[in-house]
Amino acid sequence: MGIVNVTPDSFSDGGFYYQADNAVNQALSLLEQGATILDVGGESTRPGAPDVACEEELKRVIPVIEQIRRHSDCVISVDTSKAEVMREAIKAGADIVNDVRALQEPGALEVVAQYPEVAICLMHMQGQPRTMQNNPTYTDLVTDIKAFFSARILACKDHGIDTQRLILDPGFGFGKNLAHNYELLGSFDSFQSFELPLLAGLSRKSMFGHLLNRETNERLAASLAGALLCAQKGAHIIRVHDVQQTADVLKVWHAACNGVTI
Numbered sequence: 001m002g003i004v005n006v007t008p009d010s011f012s013d014g015g016f017y018y019q020a021d022n023a024v025n026q027a028l029s030l031l032e033q034g035a036t037i038l039d040v041g042g043e044s045t046r047p048g049a050p051d052v053a054c055e056e057e058l059k060r061v062i063p064v065i066e067q068i069r070r071h072s073d074c075v076i077s078v079d080t081s082k083a084e085v086m087r088e089a090i091k092a093g094a095d096i097v098n099d100v101r102a103l104q105e106p107g108a109l110e111v112v113a114q115y116p117e118v119a120i121c122l123m124h125m126q127g128q129p130r131t132m133q134n135n136p137t138y139t140d141l142v143t144d145i146k147a148f149f150s151a152r153i154l155a156c157k158d159h160g161i162d163t164q165r166l167i168l169d170p171g172f173g174f175g176k177n178l179a180h181n182y183e184l185l186g187s188f189d190s191f192q193s194f195e196l197p198l199l200a201g202l203s204r205k206s207m208f209g210h211l212l213n214r215e216t217n218e219r220l221a222a223s224l225a226g227a228l229l230c231a232q233k234g235a236h237i238i239r240v241h242d243v244q245q246t247a248d249v250l251k252v253w254h255a256a257c258n259g260v261t262i
Contacts, residue, residue: 001037001077001239002030003203006060007044020060024067031074034247037096039239040064040089041079045100045174047133047206054082061085062092069093077121083107090115096167098199100125100174102152109159121167121199122152126175136175141183142190145170149194167237169199173207181207185226189233200230201239203246224249 006023027038042060043052052060057080065076069092077096078089082105086097095118102122103109112120124145126136138144149168156166168191172181181202191198208214208222220242227238227246231253240246 001039001199001237002027002033002035002243003239003241004030004038004040004064005044006040006042006064020063020067023064024071027064027068028071030243031072033244035074035243037075037077037237038068039077039079039096039098040068040094041098042085043080045129047129047173049129054084057082057085058088062088065089065092065094081105081108083111086111087114090118095119096121098169099123100129100171102148103156104152109155109161113159113161116162116165119165119167120156120161121169122149122156123169123174123199123201124148124171129174133175133177136177136180138180141176141180142187145184146191146193149191153194163196167197167199168194169201172200172202173205178207178210181205182211185229188230188235192234197236198230198234199237199239200227200235202226202230203240203242220245228253 004023004027030038040061042057061078065078068076075095076093077098078086078094079098080086080089081099081101086108097112097118098121099108100123103112112118153163153166157163170184170191172184176184188200203223204216204219208219209216212222223242224245227240228249231238231250238246
């Protein structure tokens with residue numbers, strides 16, 4: 001899953017693809033590099049990020065989704081928590097709703113229930129982006145995240161949403177300190193018990209910067225290590241900035257596991 005941030009303030013590439021044409025060109029480049037899913041987002045969810053008005057988010061993401069769909073039949077994901085953005089993105093061609101708030105915002109469950117062909121990614125986050133890194137605490141990290149997922153899956157069922165539409169993302173860096181993030185990385189396979197696809201999103205995140213004392217643009221090697229570990233532990237989707245390098249790593253792993261035809 002290649003990341004397409006149509007934002008001025010995302011932590012890694014904010015502003016680079018803020019204009020629609022730049023974002024579309026970046027999206028098409030990611031497809032050439034090996035992405036099979038494009039995740040288009042118009043609101044930064046980095047720690048401390050300000051909220052973005054619905055109208056502004058629509059202006060950012062809908063033209064990009066429409067243009068990508070005109071160029072490609074790839075899988076398009078919209079990274080949003082707003083019901084209206086979900087609705088308009090699906091109408092524009094989105095195949096997946098990727099929600100860091102796990103459909104807890106007003107109207108979100110009702111909107112996605114109307115589109116049974118659309119997949120839904122439920123992410124775990126403790127708190128909200130502005131405050132989520134203010135001393136996050138857990139009784140037991142994995143148990144608490146599993147309880148959250150169970151509750152959100154039940155909420156989806158109550159709204160007539162088929163469980164087979166769901167993807168789960170434990171949410172690296174969202175309401176988790178450094179120790180939590182590495183415990184989560186080591187325990188990622190625990191979430192296979194849900195028997196649903198798992199998404200891992202840890203590309204260039206501060207969990208690597210803090211451990212290794214690396215700036216955002218120096219975290220490629222760590223991000224690749226994290227991606228490989230998550231894939232080995234059952235991740236079906238790896239959400240990344242560096243598509244070509246991640247695709248190369250995963251191809252080598254697959255060749256080692258499955259062999260190659262000469």
